[in-house]
Amino acid sequence: MTKRNTYRAGPDEGGHFGIYGGRFVAETLMPLILEVERAYARYKDEPEFLAEKAYYYKHYVGRPSPLYYAKRLSERCGGAKIFFKREDLNHTGAHKVNSCIGQILLARRMGKTRVIAETGAGQHGVATATVCALFDIPCVVYMGTTDVARQAPNVFRMKMLGAEVRAVTSGSATLKDAMNEALRDWVANVHDTYYLIGTVAGPHPYPMMVRDFQSVIGNETREQILELEGRLPDSLVACVGGGSNAMGLFYPFLDEADVRIVGVEAAGDGIRTGRHAASITAGRPGVLHGNRTYLLQDADGQIQEAHSISAGLDYPGIGPEHSWLKDAGRVEYATITDKESVEAFHLLTRTEGIIPALESAHAIAHAVKMAPKLPKSHLMVVSLSGRGDKDLDTIAKISGPASVGEQKKGQPP
Amino acid sequence: MSRAPHTRLARRFAALRTEGRAGLVTFLTAGDPDAKTAWKILKGLPGAGADVIEIGMPFSDPMADGPAIQASSLRALKAGQTLKKTIGVVARFRKADRDTPIVLMGYFNPIYSYGVAKFLKDARAAGVDGLIVVDTPIEEEDELCGPARAAGLDFIQLVAPTTGEARLPKVLARASGFVYYVSITGITGTRSAAVSDVAGAVRRIRRHTHLPIAVGFGIRTPKQAAEIARIAEAAVVGSALINVIADGLDKSDKAKKGLGPRVLGLVTRLARGVRSAKSGRGAKWKAA
Secondary structure: OOOOOOOOOOOOOOOEEOOEEEEEOOOOOHHHHHHHHHHHHHHOOOHHHHHHHHHHHHHHHOOOOOEEEOHHHHHHHOOOEEEEEEHHHOOOOEOHHHHHHHHHHHHHHOOOOEEEEEEOOOHHHHHHHHHHHHHOOOEEEEEEHHHHHHOHHHHHHHHHOOOEEEEEOOOOOOHHHHHHHHHHHHHHOOOOEEEOOOOOOOOOOHHHHHHHHHOHHHHHHHHHHHHHHOOOOOEEEEEOOOOHHHHHHHHHHOOOOOOEEEEEEEEEOEHHHOEOOOHHHHOEEEEEOEEEEEEOEOOOOOEOOOOOOOHHHOOOOOOHHHHHHHHHOOOEEEEEEHHHHHHHHHHHHHHHOOOEOHHHHHHHHHHHHHHHHOOOOOEEEEEEOEEOHHHHHHHHHHHHHHHHHHHHHOOOO | OOOOOOOHHHHHHHHHHHHOOOEEEEEEEOOOOOHHHHHHHHHHHHHHOOOEEEEEOOOOOOOOOOHHHHHHHHHHHHOOOOHHHHHHHHHHHHHHOOOOOEEEEEOHHHHHHHOHHHHHHHHHHHOOOEEEEOOOOHHHOOOOHHHHHHOOOEEOEEEOOOOOOOOHHHHHHOOOOOEEEEOOOOOOOOOOOOHHHHHHHHHHHHOOOOOOEEEEOOOOOHHHHHHHHOOOOEEEEOHHHHHHHHHOEOOOOOEOOOHHHHHHHHHHHHHHHHHHOOOOOOOOOOOO
């Protein structure tokens, strides 16, 4: 019997996961991409680098993040035991900081003196601004004007942390356009600037590097569930925009054949309305932002605007490794609408006293759909990738203070 | 030279060399601001003095381009431009002009979406001579560069100030038609490079290739075009022409009267600038 191929071998030397990934960037940037790749290869296993990263993970970020058994939610669903990996408890309130710590330590070793980043929900922008404050490095964050408006608290945070927030008006004025603008900045400032990409997308080595840094989520989960339950989980659920919290949770479990893995895309107003951000479910392979992956695009290969209530999922692409895992059949991809995510937001807030980010609420909504059909012995780990403080304005606009007041008397919605 | 060059680009650069001058390469986006106006401008370009014509294939997310070309792409897309129509425009142009080389420039995704093999076949049949695709560096050469050259199209490689000594020969080994030197580290239409820096870069490139060298990014005026014409085989002007288009639109992005002639007027002045520069010293490349 031949040994089954591993799902953890990618990418190849050129940054490919099957046909996905790669390095589709302009010649001006190519030497920089190669420089980041060389630097990452040199430092990623170096004891001093690992020790410094571990120090900041523990004492600054607050890792390990807890794996919390959501007893009330599980009982309410009446099926699987639901655990939350509490990335919302990290310093800055989301998983994004895991990769920011790793990348800023790398940027310092590369002698870079300026950092740029793109952000959608603002979580990555806040995390980048935070580590830049920590290491006293000037920081510019690109953010679409649509997102600046709907994520005001995070814009304020970034500015307080000393970052310059540049509002991007081109295109749909959301995450993809912020990424275009960050790439333009990088091309113009190649000599001193490090581009700190927030997700498992972009040209190689970013998808691999961000995945590696985020894998702390899955590695901790494995240890914690073994300690709590004495065995591995039966399923993993995480939301997917670019897909960094999902890759971080999934990657250490990819070769565990008995672990069912589900990524949850944003269905916005519903897949059939065309107003969504579900690139794997409703897109097809194409090339954008340095890599080949599933994209929302029209018949002529023009990129379409994504739509999601959650700014962090509002992206017409997805990390290339997800595309490969989809085609390989290793990971299932489901979708959750805006409405369902808002319901899950309220549900978790009321049953567990945890206010989740709207991004994470997509994963929760799907977990709540899955759980009742599963036996009580089923162990499900859901990535609670971020906290919802940043989304309160959005929720108040949709549900209204009145409806929130009403729910107080009765059951959660 | 033992035989006549067999591609349109090689013939054109050989002719320029015989004339003892550099060439003017113009860039305009296909279908900007609308198909009709764009066609009028395109067919007037050779007469106005464009030696090589670059036609931009509009893309929704042009990462290497500045505000002017971004806006022109979006205008063209909004007016209904597609890659199929762009190829059709070249076929129409070729019916009347068998000599002026046409290079399609853009990003990979629309080509990938169209289907690489079909695109190359259709582009070649329409009379396209070469391709410049911004986001397929040599690391991704199997995607388009190799297939394009196999299909008989020139693949013009971009060289940037960041392209180091070790990398340069590898890039140039995969180039054909001409070499496009991106004279600034930055996006199109923003700043201009110092002429002395460009001259140094052109010398550096020339050590590794016999191909003609065109310089682009940040060339706006006839004077700048003339300065480049003294050190390279061609000057590429794009954003400056597109700015004339942008300035000639009404509030709903419709072309105002006289837009085409104004664009062609600038082309004429740029061509005069280029032709004013006696380039004998610069043209050291040898026809392949």
